[in-house]
Amino acid sequence: MRLRALLETDALGLRLLGGQDELDRTVRGVMTTDLRDPSRYLSGGELVLTGLAWRRDASDSEPFVRILAGAGVAGLAAGEAELGDIPADLVEACDHHRLPLFAVHETVAFATITEHVVRQVSGERAGDLAAVVDRHRRLMTSGPAGGGPEVVLDLLTSDLDLRAWVLSPTGRQIAGAGTPLPGPLGATLAGHHLAATRTGRRAPHRAAVAGTAYSLFPIRNAGRGAVPAARDVRESVLSDWLLAVEADASDWPAARLDLLQGVTQLIAVERDRREAARTVRRRLAQEVLELVQAGAAPAEIAARLRVAAPVLLPGLGVAPQWQVVVARVDWTAADTTAPGGVPGDIAGGPVAQALLEEILVDPAVSGPDSADRIAVAHTGEEAIALVPLPAGPAPLPDTVGDATDTDTDADADAGLPADGDGAVRETGTGAPAAAGTGTGTGAGTGAGAKPGTGAAPAAASQDPALHADALLAAVREPLSAGLADDGRLTLGVSAAVHSAEGLRGALEEARHARRVAAARPGRVCAAGHHELASHVLLLPFVPDDVRRAFTARLLDPLRDYDRRHRAELIETLEAFLDCDGSWTRCAARLHLHVNTLRYRVGRIEQLTGRDLSRLEDKLDFFLALRMS
Numbered sequence: 001m002r003l004r005a006l007l008e009t010d011a012l013g014l015r016l017l018g019g020q021d022e023l024d025r026t027v028r029g030v031m032t033t034d035l036r037d038p039s040r041y042l043s044g045g046e047l048v049l050t051g052l053a054w055r056r057d058a059s060d061s062e063p064f065v066r067i068l069a070g071a072g073v074a075g076l077a078a079g080e081a082e083l084g085d086i087p088a089d090l091v092e093a094c095d096h097h098r099l100p101l102f103a104v105h106e107t108v109a110f111a112t113i114t115e116h117v118v119r120q121v122s123g124e125r126a127g128d129l130a131a132v133v134d135r136h137r138r139l140m141t142s143g144p145a146g147g148g149p150e151v152v153l154d155l156l157t158s159d160l161d162l163r164a165w166v167l168s169p170t171g172r173q174i175a176g177a178g179t180p181l182p183g184p185l186g187a188t189l190a191g192h193h194l195a196a197t198r199t200g201r202r203a204p205h206r207a208a209v210a211g212t213a214y215s216l217f218p219i220r221n222a223g224r225g226a227v228p229a230a231r232d233v234r235e236s237v238l239s240d241w242l243l244a245v246e247a248d249a250s251d252w253p254a255a256r257l258d259l260l261q262g263v264t265q266l267i268a269v270e271r272d273r274r275e276a277a278r279t280v281r282r283r284l285a286q287e288v289l290e291l292v293q294a295g296a297a298p299a300e301i302a303a304r305l306r307v308a309a310p311v312l313l314p315g316l317g318v319a320p321q322w323q324v325v326v327a328r329v330d331w332t333a334a335d336t337t338a339p340g341g342v343p344g345d346i347a348g349g350p351v352a353q354a355l356l357e358e359i360l361v362d363p364a365v366s367g368p369d370s371a372d373r374i375a376v377a378h379t380g381e382e383a384i385a386l387v388p389l390p391a392g393p394a395p396l397p398d399t400v401g402d403a404t405d406t407d408t409d410a411d412a413d414a415g416l417p418a419d420g421d422g423a424v425r426e427t428g429t430g431a432p433a434a435a436g437t438g439t440g441t442g443a444g445t446g447a448g449a450k451p452g453t454g455a456a457p458a459a460a461s462q463d464p465a466l467h468a469d470a471l472l473a474a475v476r477e478p479l480s481a482g483l484a485d486d487g488r489l490t491l492g493v494s495a496a497v498h499s500a501e502g503l504r505g506a507l508e509e510a511r512h513a514r515r516v517a518a519a520r521p522g523r524v525c526a527a528g529h530h531e532l533a534s535h536v537l538l539l540p541f542v543p544d545d546v547r548r549a550f551t552a553r554l555l556d557p558l559r560d561y562d563r564r565h566r567a568e569l570i571e572t573l574e575a576f577l578d579c580d581g582s583w584t585r586c587a588a589r590l591h592l593h594v595n596t597l598r599y600r601v602g603r604i605e606q607l608t609g610r611d612l613s614r615l616e617d618k619l620d621f622f623l624a625l626r627m628s
Helices: 003-007 058-071 088-096 110-125 127-134 136-140 149-160 183-198 254-293 298-312 348-359 408-414 468-473 476-483 502-518 529-533 544-565 569-578 583-590 594-608 615-627
Strands: 014-018 029-032 046-050 075-079 101-104 164-167 173-176 205-209 212-219 241-245 321-331 375-379 382-389 487-493 524-528
Touching: 003 014, 003 110, 014 088, 029 110, 029 254, 046 110, 058 088, 088 101, 110 254, 149 164, 149 173, 149 254, 164 183, 183 205, 183 212, 183 241, 183 476, 212 254, 241 254, 254 298, 254 375, 254 382, 254 502, 298 382, 321 348, 321 502, 348 375, 348 382, 348 487, 382 502, 468 476, 468 487, 468 524, 476 487, 476 524, 487 502, 502 524, 502 529, 524 529, 544 569, 544 594, 544 615, 569 583, 569 594, 569 615, 583 594
Parallel strands: 029 046, 046 075, 075 101, 487 524
Antiparallel strands: 014 101, 164 173, 164 241, 205 212, 212 241, 321 382, 321 487, 375 382
């Protein structure tokens, strides 16, 4: 379609501010952005819609328009809702670069313009997309009647013979037409997409897995009611959905690329709707968190929990047990020379909140989005999840609550179920299942279950508690790609508690566990409450200079000797300590003669001046190895 046609459409209410001679330009698509540099998302021919959030002063207009003109966009439409009249500096910059500029009246939603452009462009170039656009409003409705993204994907399959899936940033399937995408494949595709996004490559991104080509399209919020576009890609890279299409789009004609871009914009409406639906759950979590941190009376906290329980576990009838999960995403300083890099720090709390909501979702639950059972708040740089667990059989004492937690009368006074309604279970599956679903999250594993599949044997279905390692098993690969070399996710999980009195202890326990995880190497690390009862709790808090001096004094002589003589003294020391000083078991493990083992241990003692028959020296070596 031509730009002139947009101006002639009264329903859009566009006002031309410049570029009268350029109105015969062809519009091939539409993009909504408030990025200062959106070039990596532009392919040319777009009508760009902007709310002007990128503009801080008059000097920002010239570089923004220059980038758009260089990318070959058809025109720019600026909304009047934010600043009122369109700034004169923006009008001058568009005149200089011969870029048509429209003003969008504050009463006209960007979604209205997007829908109109997609309908017109697709109707001219691909009649099959007209059916997709006709169902746009169905996507905007809530509940099963709206159809959701499946409506669009079904039409892509039936009309264009394209198999496509909507995936979360961890590779969890949100929607698909026909055969579900295997969990490991979804994680791999998400990893490809996140890695390409972090390097600033222009979408669609191509990925080849097991000889099959896939094209990956980003799905971002659109429309006036959407969250403002991130100024730094790291603010949104771990929360944006993607559309995976089983095809190689590198040789597609422009018309087909336009079609898929239009589809992603329609699916973004559903993304916005689900994001808005999380507001109530986030508020519930925030209210409980504030009470817990303020030291409120257990009865007051319990009253809030009674409000939260039916929202998070509808139909349960009683307040469940709870676990607390704390997550933190840390970024190094932004690189202003990289695509999307801007000065200043990135707020980690909102990023960790969106990411924790995704990690805790159960992909095995059908029907409404299983995220409606997850309440996550953020405070400062932390995200804190209040996770309900369906009540189980006979309870065990809480590991972090007061001794009165197991007292029936105390629980009744707090407004929570008596002991017969709650239990503490440690070897759980991942995120909780709703009452009656019988499974934990696919991100976690029960005994014998595969990560990411959501399938668990009968024994695991009796145990909905979270387990730190299992939570990240299926999502570590894609998240590491999104974090790249400048981001880090650390996560801590508390024990389950079944009284309001236990929540404060559970929160502190989860925070301590997260700090233990932060002391470990790797981009994605987690720790559980069970690790807080050993030396593991102490090691992260040893100052770095003390750690280096201690390990160097004990281990550097052995490392130097190993480098010169290939003697494997470090390996021998580790095996000797693992075998509790047993000469026979250690020799068998290392496939050595006992006399050879005695010679090596003697060399270790000679080089370090220590005696491995003494408990104190064994303990020093053990800690040095753990801290190295």
